[in-house]
Amino acid sequence: MSDKKRIECVIKDQVAYVSLARPDKRNALDMAMFREIDVTIKRLRKDRSIRAVIITGRGEDFCSGLDVKSVMASPKNPLRLLFKWLPWRSNLAQRVCTGWRRVPVPVIAAIHGRCWGGGLQIVLGADFRIATTDATFSIMEGRWGLIPDMGGSLALREHCRADVAKELTMTAKIINAEDAQKFGLITHISDNLITAAESQVAELIKHSPDAVAGAKKLFNKSWTGSRGMALLRESWYQIRNLTSKNNRIKVWNQTHQNNPAKPFKNRKRW
Structure with missing residues (x-):
């Protein structure tokens, strides 16, 4: 496994810029990335000086989903992701989604390219989602004979109708940004992602x-x-x-x- 960092976090003017930094693998989630997202969330939760978080992905895609080959390389990895002491608490796989909900500042996901599977689960944990016109979305787990298990079901029940969530999950279809907005999965569409995200932050930080x-x-x-x-x-x-x-x-x-x-x-x- 590479020692290269999977997550980059820079705090500027009280805004935390968090980047998925595995562009050579389309920011696919391996064990190291799961752990680094979890650590980053915990650190940001404790930082009472920050006012907002902006999540981006380096390279061509926000996140293409789970790096199945890497994660399945060891039979212990699925157990590490799914294990929990208390059934009603989030495990490691779920915390990369649900953890953002516990960061007590607005979290904005700026999405481009592919946002599939685990990538979509991550952004569903954010408070707001801004996507480019060419972004695509999919609850991809069904293609691997799986069901979503990263906490996104909590957000899906808030953002879209049950029949829409079931259809997207059962078919694993890929949808565009316009449909994603219509279904309630994203908040805004903009091809100037960082400008749009920072403009939203500027409005939010005017308030207590x-x-x-x-x-x-x-x-x-x-x-x-x-x-x-x-x-x-x-x-x-x-x-x-x-x-x-x-x-x-x-x-x-x-x-x-x-x-x-x-x-x-x-x-x-x-």
Whole structure:
């Protein structure tokens, strides 16, 4: 196995730019990439200074899916990916999708070329997905006699109808960006990916990082589930938000728009 890094992460102006960096293999997921994505997510979760994450892929494709030959080279690798102590918690395979949901800042996936199989699972964990007009998408696992097992089913139930999710999964068909947007898999289409992603970040960071983090956690936890728990979380998260320094800064900036805006503090632990 190559010692070359699979993931590159650069933080600039409080934005983390995360790149899948295996372009010679179309950013296909091997064991090293699974581990490096997991480590990167954990590091970003702890960094209370960042305001957003932008995920990209180096080379011709965002991610062509699982590197089946590499992963299957050892019979222990599937067990390493699927093993978990607690059945309701994410395993390594699932954390590369579900982990982004736990990063308390907006996560934007900037997608070009192929976004198949595990690649699609990764971006479904992001909050927003921007794709080029020539990007293609597929729940590719069916071609290998598999079902999706990387946590994307959680996001699919939020983004598209059940019949659409079943058809895409059972047929493993490849769809274009226009259809992906129609089905709810992507948010925007743009051929200026980084410009579009950074423009969205610029809009998001005008607001309190605690309010943004609270809103993300609220919707991730309450989009499905009981009405009562959703109402409870609304109240509790709002109390946490109102007691933050960033709430007071946002109110001051909003009521003193003729003055230079005060900078926000590092967010609370959400």
